[in-house]
Amino acid sequence: MAIFHLSVKTVSRSAGRSATAAAAYRAGVEITDERTGEIHDYTRKGGVESAELVLPAGAPEWAADRAALWNAAEQAEKRKNSTVAREFEIALPEELSPAERARLARDFAREIVERHGCAADVCIHAPGRGGDDRNHHAHILLTTRRLGPDGLTEKTRELDDQKTGKVLVTEWRERYAQLQNERLREAGLSVQVDHRTLAEQGQDREPTRHLGPTATAIERRTGQPSRKRQDYEQDYEQDATERLARAKAAGELERQGKAADASIISLSSDIEAAKRERAEQQAREARQREQAERQRIERMTSTELAAEIGRLRPPRVIDLVERDRAVLQAEAERQALQNQHTEAGSAAARARDQAQAWRDAHGIRAALHDKGLMQSATLAALEQQRAEKRAEWQTLGPRIEEASLRVQHVRQQAHQRITAEQAPTLAKLAELEALRKEKVRQEHEAKQREQARQRAERERAAVPQDFAKLAQRRELRMSGWSDRGEQWKAAPEGLKKLIDGYNAAPKEARPAILARIMDDPKRRDQVRELMAEQRQQYRANDRGMSL
Numbered sequence: 001m002a003i004f005h006l007s008v009k010t011v012s013r014s015a016g017r018s019a020t021a022a023a024a025y026r027a028g029v030e031i032t033d034e035r036t037g038e039i040h041d042y043t044r045k046g047g048v049e050s051a052e053l054v055l056p057a058g059a060p061e062w063a064a065d066r067a068a069l070w071n072a073a074e075q076a077e078k079r080k081n082s083t084v085a086r087e088f089e090i091a092l093p094e095e096l097s098p099a100e101r102a103r104l105a106r107d108f109a110r111e112i113v114e115r116h117g118c119a120a121d122v123c124i125h126a127p128g129r130g131g132d133d134r135n136h137h138a139h140i141l142l143t144t145r146r147l148g149p150d151g152l153t154e155k156t157r158e159l160d161d162q163k164t165g166k167v168l169v170t171e172w173r174e175r176y177a178q179l180q181n182e183r184l185r186e187a188g189l190s191v192q193v194d195h196r197t198l199a200e201q202g203q204d205r206e207p208t209r210h211l212g213p214t215a216t217a218i219e220r221r222t223g224q225p226s227r228k229r230q231d232y233e234q235d236y237e238q239d240a241t242e243r244l245a246r247a248k249a250a251g252e253l254e255r256q257g258k259a260a261d262a263s264i265i266s267l268s269s270d271i272e273a274a275k276r277e278r279a280e281q282q283a284r285e286a287r288q289r290e291q292a293e294r295q296r297i298e299r300m301t302s303t304e305l306a307a308e309i310g311r312l313r314p315p316r317v318i319d320l321v322e323r324d325r326a327v328l329q330a331e332a333e334r335q336a337l338q339n340q341h342t343e344a345g346s347a348a349a350r351a352r353d354q355a356q357a358w359r360d361a362h363g364i365r366a367a368l369h370d371k372g373l374m375q376s377a378t379l380a381a382l383e384q385q386r387a388e389k390r391a392e393w394q395t396l397g398p399r400i401e402e403a404s405l406r407v408q409h410v411r412q413q414a415h416q417r418i419t420a421e422q423a424p425t426l427a428k429l430a431e432l433e434a435l436r437k438e439k440v441r442q443e444h445e446a447k448q449r450e451q452a453r454q455r456a457e458r459e460r461a462a463v464p465q466d467f468a469k470l471a472q473r474r475e476l477r478m479s480g481w482s483d484r485g486e487q488w489k490a491a492p493e494g495l496k497k498l499i500d501g502y503n504a505a506p507k508e509a510r511p512a513i514l515a516r517i518m519d520d521p522k523r524r525d526q527v528r529e530l531m532a533e534q535r536q537q538y539r540a541n542d543r544g545m546s547l
Contacts, residue, residue: 002184004193005091005137006173014081019141022085023070026123026139027051031067035074047126050102054109054120058149069119073143076152086142086159088112090176092124094134095189104183105138108176116156117146297432302439309432314422317415324414327407334403337396344393351386355379463528464518467498470531471510475503495530 011022024031024040028048032039055063062068070085077084090108092101102124109120120142127135144160145152158164177195184191194201300308314320321327358379359366368374498517505513518524 002093002095002180002189002191002193003091004177004180004195005089006176006195007089008169008172009087009089010083011085011087011141012081012083013077013079017084019070019073019084019143020067022087023066023121023141026125026141027066027121028123029066031070033074034071047128049098049124049126051121051123052102052106054106054113054122056113056117056119056147059119059147060149060151063119063147063151066121069121069143072152073145076145083144083160086144086156088140088142088172090138090140092136092138093180093184093191093193094136095191096183096187100183100187101136101138104180105140108179109140111175111179112140112142112172116142116159117148118143118156119147297435300439302436302443305432305436305439309429309436312425312429312432314425317418317422320418321411321414324410324418326410327414330403330407330410334400334407337400337403341393341396341400344389344396348386348389348393351382351389355382355386358382459528459532460524463524463531464514466531467502467517467527468514470495471499471502474499492530492533494526495533498527498530 011017011019018033018036018038018040020031020033021038021040023029025042025045026048028042028045028051030039030041030043051066053064053066053069063072073084088109090105092105096104105122105124109122112118113120120140122138122140124136124138127133142156143152145155147153159168173195177193181192184193297305297308358376362376365374365376366379369376369379502510502513517527
């Protein structure tokens with residue numbers, strides 16, 4: 001798994017180091033320090049996969065020679081504690097090929113050179129024997145001065161300054177993480193690195209520790225763990241014990257929560273898929289809410305819909321415009337200018353009246369003042385005050401007009417904005433109003449059907465009594481029946497047969513016959529219809545028929 005590492009170090013004479021020695025070691029070559037005469041020979045050093053100089057545009061030809069470049073860097077510094085070189089040490093992804101790792105280091109060095117104008121010596125080292133075989137890394141050795149056509153010039157102070165240096169290092173760490181992730185994606189790898197600390201990433205785990213070259217060399221030479229590693233392991237065991245105790249104290253709920261989080265993370269490794277799933281879930285919930293709301297509305301009566309419409313109806317746009325914050329602020333500014341304008345006019349008028357009163361009281365002095373023979377401080381002050389207030393009054397006039405136009409413009413904007421905001425609500429209200437009218441129609445039809453049903457029930461309930469009465473009248477041959485024989489002939493044949501059959505039966509059997517007729521819904525409805533037809537004939541003759 002790719003890891004992120006970028007550290008910035010300096011090569012300083014105060015530590016007994018030199019740029020020539022550092023360059024020879026990292027490149028695995030021999031360089032003679034012309035300043036001291038010392039020969040730095042690292043030609044037998046192994047593990048150097050490549051070494052390449054990256055120079056800024058316009059660099060002199062001699063700078064392409066490694067020994068010449070770093071001797072020039074040494075000779076450019078005069079103080080005994082000078083910083084003669086700066087190093088960016090970076091980790092290279094083990095997942096990339098050697099060529100891609102070299103390209104990554106070279107491109108990163110070129111960006112540094114182009115930004116700061118210095119020269120860079122890019123040396124790629126393979127993992128050391130006996131160490132982690134994934135520890136591919138590069139040493140980017142930089143000059144502390146800019147390199148131009150005339151050689152090394154001014155210092156790269158921006159990297160030395162305590163304030164800007166830290167910011168720049170942070171920026172370069174972030175840039176290297178971006179560049180490394182780009183190359184990993186180009187290689188079709190999903191692994192990514194992060195330049196931030198574990199705390200900044202929100203990860204609660206122990207960071208890895210770097211033993212350093214001294215401890216590593218001791219372990220390689222002796223084959224035994226160094227004191228530094230033993231101290232780290234002891235500290236780690238103590239920290240692990242403390243973390244375990246804190247984890248146990250957190251309780252079962254926290255463990256369950258972490259297990260659930262881990263399960264969610266493992267099931268949602270594809271972030272894009274998780275986002276789509278969440279979006280689909282939100283869409284489903286929105287549709288369910290919409291469907292529930294539609295069902296609630298459809299279950300409402302016309303009266304309930306009228307109340308719902310009244311509840312949802314927004315205030316008038318003109319009322320909301322008057323209460324709009326921007327409109328109130330613009331109106332307040334206009335009113336403030338108007339008050340200033342009125343006050344300036346009033347002050348000018350007061351100064352004019354006071355000056356006239358003074359002139360009336362001091363006529364001679366006023367005349368001498370006007371002719372320039374003497375100067376009245378009081379009159380001059382009043383005239384000056386009047387002139388200033390009148391000028392202020394005149395200046396405020398156009399500003400009031402501008403403020404009035406602004407109020408009008410802000411009102412129009414507020415009106416358009418509020419109208420647009422209310423459009424969805426008004427559209428919903430129109431739908432509810434159409435539904436309410438349809439409910440009114442349906443409720444009216446339902447009421448008519450209910451009334452018709454109740455009339456039919458009453459008519460069916462009256463059928464047995466009416467039928468029995470008609471049968472009795474037929475049997476008793478009521479007075480006037482012989483005179484109205486034609487009306488009986490005009491009666492429905494079915495009714496005649498039922499009545500005659502009913503009367504032909506013994507009186508003790510008639511209740512049972514009538515019950516059978518009424519128990520048969522079809523026969524009962526026929527009787528009801530026949531009797532209704534008979535009543536219509538009675539009404540047509542404007543008198544009733546007596547049997």
